[in-house]
Amino acid sequence: MGELAKGLNTALARVGMAEAQEIERLTGGATMESWRFISGGEPHVLRRAPSLEFMNDRPFGHDVEAAVIRAAHAAGVRAPEVILELDPRDGIGSGFVMRALPGTADPKVILQFDEADALLREAAQDLARIHSLTRDDVPAAVPVMDYRAAIADLRAQFEEAGGDRPIIALGLKWMEDNCPEPCEPVLNHGDYRLGNLLAEEGHLTGVLDWELAHFGDRHEDLAFGCMAVWRFARYDRPALGLGSLEAYFAAYEAESGCKVDPARFRYWLIHRTVWWALGCLRMAKFWREGSDRMLERVVISRRTSEQELDLLMLLEENAPEEERAPEVQALTPYDDLGEAREGELAEAVSEWLETIKPLMTGHDRFQLAVARNALGIIARKDLYLPQIMEDEKMTKAILEGGGDVGFPGLLGTLRQMVFEKVSVDSPKYPALAAARKKWTGEN
Template identity: 70%
Template sequence: MGDATPYQLIEGLARVCSRVGLSPPSGLARLTGGATMESWRFACADEGFVLRRAPSLAFMEGRPYGHEVEAAVIEAARARGVTAPEVVAVLGPDDGIGSGFVMRALPGTPNPKEILLFDEADALLRQAARDLARIHSIRPGAVPEAVPVMNYRAAIADLRQQFEEAGGDRPIIALGLKWMEDNCPDPCAPVLIHGDYRMGNLLAEAPGRLTGVLDWELAHFGDPHEDLAFGCMAVWRFHRYDRPALGLGSIADYFAAYEAEAGVTVDRERFRFWTIYRTVWWALGCLKMAAQWRSGADRMLERVVISRRTSEQELDLLLLLEEDAPEEERERPLDPLWKRAPRKGEADRAEIATAVSEWLVTLKEQVKGHDRFQLAVARNALGMIARELEPTQNYENPAQADSFLRGSTSLSTPEVLKGLRQDALDKVSADSPKYPALAVARALWSESKEVIE
């Protein structure tokens, strides 16, 4: 059941709560955020609960398993001492509110901007490493058989298919796919992978206490380095780009805490592979958000805006891949910036988009909850429109992407790296001008500040 009203949800929750011996629900409120699933908080008597729910039944089609299996994975993790929420009920067809489950609410905030300002970030980092090691202590057989075991080569092939279905025209993603095909590691003994272990899916309280590990829908069995790498991606450090481990501290401290709990040694080369793999994975995941919106499976505004975060991942991916480029290519300076002449006539589309965005600010105090979040997303969308109306280059380039996939062109080819750098800077400047890695890349690549009128 998609697009259920709050009244329909509270009716369905009443049936769920009655079935598991809880008092009638009250105070239903939509929680902000959530790129895939919905979250609704409510109370039964004096106790708080959270409903985690798919936006529609169609949204669950094609997934390896449903919410019943996800709930079983969470309970298995709790049994190993992981700070995970207690699942009290899984939604059934008779409940009439779609696919999902209900869990007890945990204290703390999931807001990365708040957590990354905590005084004891180092203590929180150690706890996160501890819980991740405990997750990785779970082996096949401890959870339902529906939880898949990852085949690395098949996963790369699936990403390549996704790339082709999305147009096959983004050269930096193509470069990453080719690199993964050439550098795929041998399989290791599979352990349970959370699949989305990062800031944003961790609950914490000040000054530095981990209170919950959330969002288990991507759990599978595979290489533990995949989980380690994902949380250290630049995108999940938010405004703390300078702290590469979850935005909380150093990689060395994160690995040391993980190794102490897990009794293993982190392989740095495997860590790099999975950092590149997951950067490509998330870039394609962002692209797919637009397809979900177009299909009608989920018409949430976040979908179209998140699709434009692909360029952030391409910038991060290029920063990772260029380590293998020849020194002479890494030293090539970028071309001067171009500046558009000021407008003198009627307002153009960029100015109109800016004007609408400025008007939306006046509504901020009149909306609450998820609508307030949507208002911020809408302003971001208008900003993208305003900034990209006169792109300096054609960013989609199927011919170059194909040449990377075939191996006929690489970062060793003269001028290629320079062009990719400029394209990445142009695109992220339009899509996400406040993305922390953008300033880092500009400084690293010594972008010329000369402006040609």
């Protein structure tokens, strides 16, 4: 904390701001760190990379991200006001300082607001304003997506990660076969979803995390926030977890003047589900290589199975009716006999960690919750010993065109595999309950 405070104060002095006080690490953030502090009596947020090496494979640096945020703010988007960018001489990495906005980004809190319809409408309007920005409004370093190149990049990531997940292979093959023709590109936020939106009393107050901004199909941005994973507890509300797709599209169309194409929307829903599945897998790679040894990385890597479940539920819409009959069998735990198993040891440590939770504050309290989640995965795997998801032979056949969701018996096999895996990795994942009801008839 001492080194961070020293470097931050150096940066603040460069623009005539008072020294930082009450510096506190904010929870969450799958990639970047966020630190809240007070300067001159006003709240601010420092956003920075956990290490300089972590920025090596990024399409652009924090200076470009800050410029995009400034452009959005000027265009009337509820984006933060950027105050300054870090300098290498500050000695605390890469990042920038923003004026803090009111509201919460916690999806659990936001999804309890009574004014979900108003919030959904405002989110659609802000997204349309983002899409109104042109290439002249932002730095030239902001990339333009080539759809086919993006698929090829995902396939390369898949092969680097072992290339042995049949459901992801199904998604990649479907994308290759159904990639839409390019359309006039617009500025995409790239990560527009609950968790990156601030809200207060049912109204939108901020749009955060612009590191994935790029020019591409507007339907990509529209679809991303509608993925099952970003609806959190409201799986039943397909638009950002806040409402219906019809209401979301209507508000967007009214603000943008552009009609939403359902077919393009579905393509990008599948594309970004594959993208995030591979993003989760890469978290383990970052941890193993040492570029980021935070506990969240290895735990997020186990969320790959959530995306495989969501992906299969999307793809099975193309399967023949006879392949969609309920086939999944519920898991049966092993009997508890003899000495404690490894999973029971993990469960015991988790229970002890819960006893020291009152002693933890801030990010340490968040880390404790992540640690208990990791131990829970170990305990459940030991209890159920699910079928392994990896199958290199099946995956290769799918990618070479030898199988799809219509191939006899394939859908049922993959359903059972992913059902077991998500039951271990994320038993409270809302989409798992929907899959259980759909595939087994059980509630």
